[in-house]
Amino acid sequence: MSSDTRGRIEAALGCRLSPITHDQPHHNTHYKGVTADGTTLFIKVIDGHPAYYTAELRAQHHLTATHIPTPKIVAHGTLDEERRWLAYEWHDLEPFVLSPDRIRRAGRLLGDLHAVTSGVQDDQLRRYADVRELIIKKIALVARIDPPLAERIQKISDQLLADSQNAVPDSGVCLLHGDMGWRNLHVNSHDQMWLLDFEHAAIGHPLLDFAKLWDRELNAPEDREAFLSGYGHSQMTEPVRHEEIDSVRLWAAAGIFPYARPRGDHDFERHAYEILDRLEGGR
Structure with missing residues (x-):
């Protein structure tokens, strides 16, 4: 500078x-x-x-x-x-350090964010379409660089969305953090949790904030359940269904390939393949 x-x-x-x-x-x-x-x-x-x-x-x-x-x-x-x-x-904030209670409170904080901004409108922020349409667009991008891979993603999508109840609803939007993860959570001296860095903020369905988080920070089943417990408590609604989260995971994974492959980012691309493997295995 x-x-x-x-x-x-x-x-x-x-x-x-x-x-x-x-x-x-x-x-x-x-x-x-x-x-x-x-x-x-x-x-x-x-x-x-x-x-x-x-x-x-x-x-x-x-x-x-x-x-x-x-x-x-x-x-x-x-x-x-x-x-x-x-x-x-x-x-004066300290980085987020994992514990079951903090993971639960992180879920509640994200749920609070989504709840208090429900129905928000803003022409200056990116507005995401429904998840089915988002997946279709990512598959089209993948098809340009790897047609067999695009066919594989399409097959997973067809399996996930074969039952309409598994699809993420296309109604209801809120303010999305856009890069939810432990690195953007900090705590103060009273152990109050703070949410930082809204550079990727957007408007869309709440579950889109689960897309990266689920296979990055929430790999362990007990961590996923703790996070969902906090999130559901905040929202005061029916618990989030794993099948719905799988759809946004597929969208996130599909979007990695057009970004990572031209840049030679093999580690990032490998992560995307791992997500595809998990989805095919029902994990």
Whole structure:
């Protein structure tokens, strides 16, 4: 990040910024700043992804009047066509550490998010179609690079959706986090759970937020049940059916291939194949 860019953000906020380093590479640049009145800020600079910037702002708009714990955006701006920045209230938070109780509360937090934003509308956020249509579109993309693989995904889809009761309903939308996972959950000193990073926020059916989560963080059956227990308690509705989740898992897996293969991301592609294997095996 150039000193000129940093200086422009410092001038806008009226404070000096110090870089925040991370143990692993990150696609954003982060700073910490303290204003003249003693307010501590966390600053995120987004490079080359204007949709991420918009998603963060729109998600904040919809969450302002809710009880969902997430850092508040206090200032933001555009540097040029490629770079934008967001300044959040600083909170001393610790990374999410697994425990059965925390997994259950994570489920409830996601359920709370979906419940309080039920029926939300926003023309500036991505709007997902129903899951059946989403799968069809992903299969068409896969067919361009691997027709036999597309046929395999189509066969799994036909099996999953043969019984209409297994299909995810196409009615009912809410604000989706878009990248639900443990890395985007933190806790404060009172063990209150906070949900961060709404760069992939969208509008769609609630179960779409299960797509990545189920085969990434919730591999263990006991973790899945704990998460669903918390989610269902928040929603105060009938429990989520595993067959419905399988449909969004297939959508997520199918979407990996057109992304990973051109980039030579063999590990990511292998993960997608593992999901297909599990779905064919009823797991």
